Amino acid sequence: MNHYSSEKKQEYSAQEILKQLDQCAENFTFPMLDNGYIYPIHSKLSAYRDEKRWVLLIEVIGFSYRGGGHNGITNCLHIFGNSIATIPGTDNANFLYLTDNSPESLTFDEEYMESLNPQAKTMLLRGEEFRINHNREFYLKKGIELEEENEIYVWEFMRGLVPEYNKKLEATDLEIRERIPSDLPKIMELTEWYHPDCANSELPSTNETFQQLAKVLETGETVFYNPTHKPNSHWKHWPDGGSL
Template identity: 45%
Template sequence: MTIEDRQEILRQLDVEAESYVFPMLDNGYYYHADQKMTIFRDDKRWAILLEVLAFFNHESGLDGITTIANVFGNCLTGWNDNNNFNYFASDNGIETFLTDDTIYLPYLNPEAKNILVRGQEIPIIFDRQYYKSKKVELEYEDKITPWEFLRGLIPDKSNLFWVTREEISTKIPKDLPIFMTLDNWHHPNLVEDEKPSETETFQQLADVIMTGDKNLYNTAEITNTHWTNWLEGGTL
C-alpha cells in the first residue's frame, strides 16, 4: 500500500462530501460550536479525522451535545456510521435543561450548578456578559438555550469533547502516528456546492499528506470554521 497522489486524496474527500459524510458546518439540524482536524500519516498510510462539536436541534437535553467524528483515509479499519456520534456530557444530579412548553424551547435550569463531561464537573455560567465576551448574543432576555450554553464552553472546554486516540483506534489503526492538527481552517461551503478539492486549503493538505512536508500548508485562504460563520446551522 502506498499513499496515493493528491488527486486521489481529494477525490475521496469530494465523494464523501457528495454523500453528505464530509462535515457540513451549517447542517440544518446541528448548531455548530467547534471543530478539530487531525491528520495521521506514515510513508504508506494516511487518515484524516474531522470532528465537529454541535447541538442536535431535535434534542432538548444534554444528549443534544454531540461530537461527530468522521474519518477518511486509505487504511481505515472502521467506517463512517452511527458510531461517529459521540455523547460525552451528562446531568449532575439535576436536569440541566428545562423546556418552556408554550414555545417548546429548552433552556438552562436556573437551579443547575454544573454538568459532567467525561466525569469532570464543568460549572454552569449564567452571567450574560460572559456569553457576550464569547460573541454569543443571547436570544432571550430570561433564558439561555442549550446551543448558546455550548458555544459559551468553547474553546476553553473543547478538549473534553474530542475523541481520544484510543477511542478512534477502532477506525484508524492505533500504530498510525498523528502528524498534524488544526483547530481552524478554510472549510468548503457544501451548501453552495463547493467541494474540498476546490479549496486551496485541502489541495495543500493533500500535498502535505503525500510528501510529509508540513511547510506545504501555507494557504492565504481565510479561516472560516468559527461558528459565527455558519449561523444557518440548526435552524431547520
C-alpha cells in the same frame, strides 16, 4: 533494517485523497458546518500518514435540537482514509456523547430540552462535574448573542465553554485509535482552517485547505500547508447552522 525501502513508490496520491473527500461531500458525509439541523460549537482537524496509509479526521462538536438536551450534544467524527475499518465519512458509531446531568438536577428544561434549567448549578462534562454559568454578561463578552431575554439556549451555553473546555469536547487519543490504526503517526493538527461551503456545493477538491492537506498527506511535508485564506471554521462564520 528499515521495513520500508527509501526508493519505494508512494502508494497513494493527493488526487486519490481529494477524490474520496469529494465523494463523501456528494454523499453528505463530509462536514457541512452550516448544517441546518446542527448548531456548530467547535471543530478540529487531524492528519495521520506513513508511506502506505493516510487518515484525515475532522471532529465537529455541535448541538442537534432533534436530539435534544444531552443527546443532542455530540462530537461527530468524520474519518477518511485508506486504512480505516469503516466506510469513509461518518456513521452512528462515530458520535461521541459528551455531557450528562449532575446528580443534583436536570441541566436543561424538561419539556423541550433546549435551554438551561435556571435551577441547575452543575453539569457533567466527560463525567466530571463543573459549575454552570448563568451570567448573561459572560456570554455577551464572548460574542455570543443570546436570542431570548430570559433563557440561555443549549448551543449558546455550549459555545460559552469554548475555548476553555476544548480539550474536553475533543476526542481522546483512545477514542481516535479505536477507529484508526494505532501505529499511524500524526503529522498535523488544526483547530481553525478555511472550510468549503458544502451547502452551496463547494467540493473539498476546489478548496485551498484540502488541496494543500492532500499534498501534505501525499508527501509527508507539512510545508505544503501554507494557507492564503483566513480561517472560517469558527461557528460565527456559519450562521445558518441549526437554523432549520
